[in-house]
Amino acid sequence: MGDGSGQKVATVIIAVVLVGAAASQARSVLAPLAAALFIIAIVWPAQKWLQSWMPKLAALAITMLVTVAVCLAFASLAAWGFGRVGHFLVADAGRYQTFYERAVVWLDGHGIEVASLWAEHFNVGWLLRATQYVTGRVNTTLSFWLIALVYVVLGLLEVEDAKRRIDRLENATATRVLCHGSAATAAKFRKYLLVRTQMSAVTGLLVGLFAGVTGLPFAFEWGVIAFVLNYIPFIGPFIATLFPTLLAMTQFESWPAVFGVFACLNIIQFVVGSYVEPRVAGNTLSISPFIVLFAIFLWTFLWGLFGTFIGVPITLALLTFCGEHPSTRWLAELLGGPADAKRAKL
Template identity: 70%
Template sequence: MAADRALKTMVGMMLVILLSVAAQQASSVLAPLALALFIIAIVWPVQRWLQARMPKLLALAITIIVTISVCMAFASLAVWGFGRVGRSLVADAGRYQALYNELIVWLEARGFSLAEVWADYFNVSWMLRVLQHLGGRINTALTFWIVTLVYVLLGLLEVDDMRRKVEALRNPETARFLLTGAASAAAKFRRYMLVRTLMSALTGLLVWVFAWATGLSFAAEWGVIAFVLNYIPFLGPFIATLFPTLLAISHFDTWQAALGVFVCLNVIQFVVGSYVEPRVAGNLLSISPTVVLFAIFFWTFLWGLFGTFIGVPITIAILTICGEHPSARWLADLLGRPPDKAIKRAV
């Protein structure tokens, strides 16, 4: 028996590794599909409510328009905030150049020469490569969202048909497992986005209050930027603290004040993002905060920036499906479900 369990464990680990490699290699196909399923799960209650009161195609058109409008609203907020701040940074380019020159003189007086490093690495060819890379990333992102939108359109049209097909399966237990797991995962997706939105709003509010209290320019813009970027774990908060610090360098007279801005903004991001949000999300979604953190790193490794955003929902779906199947329920109890629920089930 012990040998059988060890063999099953080894096979399971190998299967996980193979699936991870396959997910990484097929990211261009699987990533848009994963995002489309996530969007469908969130907007399906709207689609279902509308199509009960009007033709299905009209309900679909309204749902898609609302979905696109919400995404465009978030993008517009980011463009508005970064646009106003960017114009200020460009206007203060002379000030930043002077600060840079002072830094060069200070470092060279202590034996550090940045001029040679800048000439060797940060030259015109490097800048052209960066611009080409950014252009390629923008084209890839546009293609990604177009493919995702097509998946969402087709998926919303087929939700009812797919449910009827699953209900018609010969094995009632399999049908129940699939339907219950999908419904539970979709409900958790919606709760996850609710928690994420609330925490992003809290972060944006705290950043705005801090910027306003310290007299930092563009307090409202920094709050909006922090709100939008907080939907991207780790990388978004880092950007939301870096740019206010750059502005603080030219806004305040001492580097200690700019360092204080950087530290305080990181404290806000840390408390909300690394302490409050994982615990709130873990309680509502029955996921350990450690698993939430691991999911972010793991899916970021597989799918990059998109994996940072979608990693936790994918993990939610996996644990939810495991919790609905008797043979895999132990995994959901170990990593996802609170101990009291596991005890009640055992009793």
């Protein structure tokens, strides 16, 4: 009996590793599909409501226009904030040059030759490689979202047909799992996006207030940037912390003040992103806060930047479907949050 259980556990572990490796290798195909399914789950209620008032294609056109407009609005907010700060940094380039020269002199005096390292590593070849990398990433991102949008259009057209095909399945258990699991997953996706928006708003507000109290220029812009970038866990908050710190270097001209700005911004990001949000998400979405953080790290490892954003929704979907079937319900209960624990007691 013990050997049989051990073999089952080993088989499950091997299967999970193989599925993870396959997901990593097929991310160029699976990642746009995951993004499309997430978007479809978010916008389907609006599409369904519009279809009750107008033809399906007209409703689809309005839904897609609104979806793209919202995405462009968020991107425009970040571009506006960085553009405002960027113009100021260009105009203040002389102060940064002075700061750099002082730092080089201080480091040279302590035996660290920055100028030689800079000349050795940051040359024209490095700039060309960096430019090629950035250009390639931009092209990849554009292709990714173009494919995802095509999936969204086709998926919204087939949601009702897919439901009818599922209802006609002879396996009643499969029909129940797919129908209930899909509906519950879509509802959790919408709750997740709502929680993410709320936590992003709190982060942006705290960052903007902190910048205003400390006298850091562009307090409102830093708040907007923190709000938008907080939708990308870990990487977005890091960027939203790094740039205000760089600005503080020339504004305060005091290392303790600069380190204070850096530390306080990181405390805000850590408290909201790593403490408050996982608990709010866990209570709202019935998922363990530990699993929330683990999902972010795992899917970032597998799919990079996009996996950072979509990791929690994918994990939510997996646990939700596990909870719909008796043989895997134990896994959803084991990894569920406080809400699941309360239901289990009842």
